[in-house]
Amino acid sequence: MSSPERWTAARPDSPAATAATPTAEQVIAGLRATSEGGADLVQLLTPEGERVTHPDFDIDIEPAQLRALYRDMVLVRRVDRESNALQRKGELALWVPLLGQEAAQVGAGRAMRPQDMAFPSYREHGVAWCRGIDPTDLLGIFRGTDHGSWDPIEKRFGLYTIVIGNQVLNAAGYAMGQRFDGKVGNSDAEGNPAADDEATMCFFGDGATSQGDVHEGFVWAAVYDAPLVFFCQNNQWAISEPTERQSRLPLYQRARGYGFPGVRVDGNDVLACLAVSRWALKECRRGNGPVLIEAFTYRMDAHTTTDDPTRYRLSDEVEEWKLKDPIERVRAYLARNGLADAAFFEQIQEESDQLAVRLREFCVNIPDPPPDRIFANVYAEANPVLERQREDMLGYLAGFGGEH
Amino acid sequence: MAAPTLDSSAKPQQITMAKAINAGLRAAMDADPKVLVMGEDVGKLGGVFRITDGLQKDFGEHRVLDTPLAESGIIGTAIGLAIRGYRPVCEIQFDGFIFPAFDQIVSQLAKLHYRSQGKLKMPIVVRVPFGGGIGSVEHHSESPESYFAHTAGLRVVSCSNPVDAYWMIQQAIDSDDPVLFFEPKRQYYSSKAELDTSITPQPLHTSRVLRSGAHATLASYGPSVKVCLDSAAAAAQDGIDLEVIDLRSLSPLDLDPVYASVRRTGHLVLVSESPGEASLNSEIVSRVSQECFYSLQAPVLRVNGFDTPYPPSKLEEDFLPDLDRVLHTVDRSLAW
C-alpha cells in the first residue's frame, strides 16, 4: 500500500458509487440500492460466511479469536436491543441503535491496543464495549442522569460527542500530542512499532464528512503526520439523507485529496474491519499516519428511537442488507468449519441473557441526581457567581421542606 | 527583530503591552514544558502583532506551532492536546475571526469539564486581540467578549495595561479552566509602563479601583479603561471627582468594588466598545440595581458601541466611546 497511486485508485471500468450501485431491476423498481460496495471493497468473509483472501489486507486469526469477536458482536447487539426496549418502556428517554454496525465497531475496537485513544460520536456502543466501558455506563446519557460517566483518560475512550464532527478535531489534537510525546515512529528494524507506541482512532458517520470540522481534521492530521485513523462508518444514511447528499465521490476516495491513504472495507465483515484497522493503526504508529477507513455498512434500525425511517427509505433496502448481517456470517463460518459447537452458541446466548437482565436492573435503579449536581464541575476552579446561585437554589428548595 | 526578552536584572523596566504579553508567555513556557503556543503566523513571523515574537526560535517548532488556517481547527486540536496533558495558548488573529471556532469553544471547550464530571481539565487560553480604533477594514475591530461571558464554563478576562497583561496572561495559563483572554490591540504599542516582576500580582478574577473619586463611578475594561482615566483627568479640572474601576475579569465578574463605590458615589457609568444590547454592561446594570438599589441616585447609564455592525473606519470615531461621550453621560447622571 505504499504508492499513493494505490490509495484511492480511480477505476473508470468499475466506478465505486458514493453509496453503492443499484442493479437494473432496482432502478426499474425505483429503489435506491446501497448494498454493493464496489470493486475496492476489502472483504475477508462473505455474507455467506466464505473465507476469501485479499492481496493487501489479510489476517491470521485463531479460532478462539474469531469466537471472541463473535461473542463481542452478539453481546453488543444484545445491549443495543435491550436498551432500545428500555426506551420503549419509558426507562430511557432516547436510544441510538447500532444494529447492523457491530462488525465495523468490534473490528475497529479490537484492533486497538490499550494505550491507543478513541474519540467516538454517539453510536459507538460497540467501540465502548471494546474499550472496557461497562454497558451500564452508557445508560445515564440516555436516561438523562449524566452526560457520560466514564473517565475518558483512564478508559482511553472520549466522551460521546453529539455535535457532528467536533470530536474529529479533538482527536487530531490528541494524536498530535502523541507525536509530540515521541510515541510514534519508534519501530524496530523490521518496521514493527515499539510496545508503547500509540495511535488514535476517531469515529464519525457519512453525514459528518460534510462538516467543516472533519475537513479541518483531515488537514491538521495530514500536515502534522498525526497517528490518527479516521474511521468513518458509512451506514448509508444521515437521519433521512442518503450518502449521495454528502458526496459525489465515494468517501474513501476523499483521502487522496488530503494526501493520505483511504480504504473502503466491508463494514459488515468483522475480519476485514479488524485487518484493515490493524494495518491502519500500525501505519500510524510507524509514523505513516493518518489513514481514512470507510466502513461500508448499514444502519438497520431507525436513526434514533424518535425517528421514523419509513418516511424516507424502503423496506426492500433493509431486507437486502439483512442478507449481509455481520453476525450471521461469522456464525455460519464457525459452524460450517467446526470451529464452534452448539454448546458454545448456547453459552453465548445465556451470557447475553444475563447481560440483558443486569442492564435492565441497573437502568431502572439509577437514582436521579441531586438538584445541586446542576452546578457541579462547571469549572475546575472556584466560581463565586455559581456558588451564590447554588446556595440560592438550595435555599429556595429548602423552603419546600423537602417536599419539592 | 530581536527577541524581546526582559532585562535579566530584575529591576523595574519600561515595557509596552506587546512586550509584556510576550514576556509573560515566555515566563509561562519556561516554567512548564507543557505550555504550547499555537495559531496562525505565530511562529516565524511572531504573530501579526508580534506578540509571540522570538518564541518559536527559542522554544522550537513543537512548542510554538504555525497552524493551518482554520480557527475551529486551532481550538479543536487544542482541546485534544489538553486531553493529552498539554496547556495550549491559542492565538486568534483578530476578534472578527473567532467565529469559525465558536462551535468548538461553546460546544466542547466550555463544556468538557462539566460533561466529564470533572475528569477532563481544559487548561486552554484563547488570546484575542480585540477592539477598534486602528482604522482597519471590517472584521478587525470587534468586541465579541459578551458572547463568551454569556457561556457557562468559560472564564473571560481583559487587560488594560502592560503590567496587568504580564501577570494576567501567566495567571490565565495557570488556570485549569479555559480562559478567553481579550487584549486591547490598539494599546499593544501605544504606551509603556514600569514592570516590576518581583511583586505578587492580585488574583486574576478581581477588579481594581484605578482612581478613587467621590462624585461618580466609571467602570470599564480593556481599551475603554484608558478612555475612562482620561475622562476622569479632564473632569477633575472641572471639579468633578470620578472613581475609575478596571473590571479586568468579565467572567466571573468581581463587582464588590463596584458596589462599594456606588454606595459612596450614587452614580455609575459603564463604558465598553461592544454593542450594548444584551451585553456585559447590561448584566452589570442588572446586578448593581439589585445590590445598590437604595444607594443609586440615578439609573446606571452606559456608553457602548452602537448596536450596529462595526462601521467603516472613517466612522469609528463616532462609534467608539470617547472622552466627550463619557463626560456627557456623567453629566446626565449627575443631573438626574
Ligand SMILES: Cc1ncc(C[n+]2csc(CCOP(=O)(O)OP(=O)(O)O)c2C)c(N)n1
Ligand atoms: C452539528 C450538528 N448538526 C445536526 C445534528 C443533528 N443530527 C444528529 S445525527 C445527524 C445525522 C448524522 O449522520 P451520520 O454522520 O451519517 O451519522 P449516523 O447518525 O448515521 O451514525 C444529525 C443531522 C447534530 N447532532 N449536530
Ligand SMILES: [Mg+2]
Ligand atoms: Mg450515517
